[in-house]
Amino acid sequence: MHLSENKTKIVCTIGPASSSEDVLRELILSGMNVARLNFSHGDLEDQRKVIKRIRALSSELNRVVTILADLPGPKMRVGSFSEEPVFLKKGEKVTLTTKDVAGTESLIPVNYQRLSESIDVGKPLYLNDGFIQLECTDIQGDYVHCEVVVGGPLSSNKGLNIPGSALFIDPITGRDLEIVDFALEEGLHVFGVSFVESGEDIRKLRAYAADKGKKIFIVAKIEREAAVRNINEIIRESDGIMIARGDLGVEIPIENVPVVQKDITHKANLLSKPVITATQMLESMVENIRPTRAEATDVANAIIDGTDAVMLSAETAVGKYPVETVKMMVQIAISTEEWRSKTKEGIELMKRALRRMHLGVEDMISMQVNDALQVLEIKYVVTPTVSGKTPRNISRFRPDRWILAFSRYANTCEQLALQYAVYPTYVKDGVDDWEALATGHLKRSGIVGTGDMIILTQGQPSGRGRPGGTNLLKFIDIE
Numbered sequence: 284m285h286l287s288e289n290k291t292k293i294v295c296t297i298g299p300a301s302s303s304e305d306v307l308r309e310l311i312l313s314g315m316n317v318a319r320l321n322f323s324h325g326d327l328e329d330q331r332k333v334i335k336r337i338r339a340l341s342s343e344l345n346r347v348v349t350i351l352a353d354l355p356g357p358k359m360r361v362g363s364f365s366e367e368p369v370f371l372k373k374g375e376k377v378t379l380t381t382k383d384v385a386g387t388e389s390l391i392p393v394n395y396q397r398l399s400e401s402i403d404v405g406k407p408l409y410l411n412d413g414f415i416q417l418e419c420t421d422i423q424g425d426y427v428h429c430e431v432v433v434g435g436p437l438s439s440n441k442g443l444n445i446p447g448s449a450l451f452i453d454p455i456t457g458r459d460l461e462i463v464d465f466a467l468e469e470g471l472h473v474f475g476v477s478f479v480e481s482g483e484d485i486r487k488l489r490a491y492a493a494d495k496g497k498k499i500f501i502v503a504k505i506e507r508e509a510a511v512r513n514i515n516e517i518i519r520e521s522d523g524i525m526i527a528r529g530d531l532g533v534e535i536p537i538e539n540v541p542v543v544q545k546d547i548t549h550k551a552n553l554l555s556k557p558v559i560t561a562t563q564m565l566e567s568m569v570e571n572i573r574p575t576r577a578e579a580t581d582v583a584n585a586i587i588d589g590t591d592a593v594m595l596s597a598e599t600a601v602g603k604y605p606v607e608t609v610k611m612m613v614q615i616a617i618s619t620e621e622w623r624s625k626t627k628e629g630i631e632l633m634k635r636a637l638r639r640m641h642l643g644v645e646d647m648i649s650m651q652v653n654d655a656l657q658v659l660e661i662k663y664v665v666t667p668t669v670s671g672k673t674p675r676n677i678s679r680f681r682p683d684r685w686i687l688a689f690s691r692y693a694n695t696c697e698q699l700a701l702q703y704a705v706y707p708t709y710v711k712d713g714v715d716d717w718e719a720l721a722t723g724h725l726k727r728s729g730i731v732g733t734g735d736m737i738i739l740t741q742g743q744p745s746g747r748g749r750p751g752g753t754n755l756l757k758f759i760d761i762e
């Protein structure tokens with residue numbers, strides 16, 4: 284068993300800077316738990332190779348590495364430039380077109396056919412996560428003329444946002460479904476859904492996979508205003524949440540991003556759904572070996588607010604220092620978690636918030652485990668699990684002890700790699716005595732010895748003959 288020093292999970296976007304076997308190996312050894320493949324970039328054959336490489340390394344290094352397939356969704360993007368980057372200058376004229384042309388600094392192709400209908404004269408448009416701002420001055424057929432309000436460098440395939448506009452596109456596109464087909468064939472089961480608007484989008488994707496006999500884990504990416512508005516329903520319908528601050532910071536006023544992030548994190552925590560905080564976390568490390576103070580603080584605050592995972596995007600996909608960035612993230616997580624362990628920040632808050640909700644037996648079990656961790660010298664919490672629900676429920680208190688989740692379902696193990704403080708172990712064979720299995724495993728791994736205490740959660744079948752959920756706690760003294 285390899286229990287890292289940090290319990291916050293690390294998601295890395297894989298791209299040209301990180302898709303080689305050597306870099307992938309270093310990323311895994313440095314602490315990457317989840318590899319995000321952004322299907323907006325690279326072709327399927329390239330992605331297939333990366334999937335193979337990650338799988339091979341995961342088994343060679345004996346580490347769970349989950350692959351998150353991030354679907355493109357209806358993201359508007361610019362096309363290709365004949366020479367790049369181009370530089371857009373403040374005050375200059377630039378035209379966007381849906382025609383298939385090679386881009387220049389005055390004429391930029393866009394992949395979105397109904398551009399002219401989605402924009403009005405006088406309205407702002409943003410390029411490259413909002414770094415560049417344009418204002419629409421005139422619309423003529425397929426040509427949208429603009430003036431550059433905030434200039435900067437622009438390269439191929441960067442995003443285009445028109446905040447608040449009607450888009451006429453379903454959040455789950457035909458292209459997304461093709462990618463889902465490909466991913467399911469490759470055995471992937473964790474999906475990121477971009478530009479979600481409502482719970483219906485999640486239900487649709489889940490039904491699509493179910494029709495093919497597959498049960499998938501859906502991470503709803505919150506990156507537009509409608510998603511923030513419908514957040515309760517979206518959290519209920521999805522398995523996890525990503526706060527996709529790149530697009531979100533353009534689609535809603537950027538000054539609202541910090542509080543929206545806090546609110547969503549808390550709501551997802553209450554329902555035990557894992558949260559990934561994404562984009563620009565250590566952005567300056569794309570170019571530099573050290574992050575800014577503000578970035579280090581952003582990572583720490585996301586952890587203190589209750590994120591399960593922190594994500595790297597360009598830093599690992601195209602940055603100069605992918606491995607160093609992961610190591611930096613790990614160091615910030617360790618320091619922040621140590622502080623949390625001392626201050627008990629969050630545990631009381633979570634208990635108080637939960638008491639205001641409608642609670643069940645499994646909630647009470649998770650509270651009692653966390654109470655016991657405050658009082659007794661307990662080394663680990665051991666949770667046999669089918670769906671992952673029990674370890675997730677315990678994890679939401681952000682304990683400073685590992686939750687060792689044992690499951691006979693390999694997919695559950697991979698899905699738990701996103702969950703704070705949960706270490707999943709796949710159990711191949713049928714089990715009739717979880718206590719013997721777990722204690723034997725921990726002893727052989729050398730992580731417990733005589734006199735150590737662990738907690739084991741168990742599910743006793745209910746009296747009515749139905750399998751019960753988790754309804755028992757056992758305190759075990761290791762002999």
Ligand SMILES: Nc1ncnc2c1ncn2[C@@H]1O[C@H](COP(=O)(O)OP(=O)(O)OP(=O)(O)O)[C@@H](O)[C@H]1O
Nearest residue numbers: 296297298299321323324325529530596597600601
């Ligand atoms: N597989 C890849 N191949 C080439 N470039 C990539 C790849 N993955 C990511 N990138 C680059 O890294 C940058 C940051 O990655 P990120 O995944 O945040 O993409 P994005 O285009 O901003 O869109 P999204 O909103 O889908 O995240 C992108 O702008 C892109 O240039």
Ligand SMILES: CC(=O)C(=O)O
Nearest residue numbers: 527528529530561562
């Ligand atoms: C990750 C992502 O899609 C975003 O930040 O917009």
Ligand SMILES: [K+]
Nearest residue numbers: 323353354355
């Ligand atoms: K995407």
Ligand SMILES: [Mg+2]
Nearest residue numbers: 506527529530
């Ligand atoms: Mg996005």
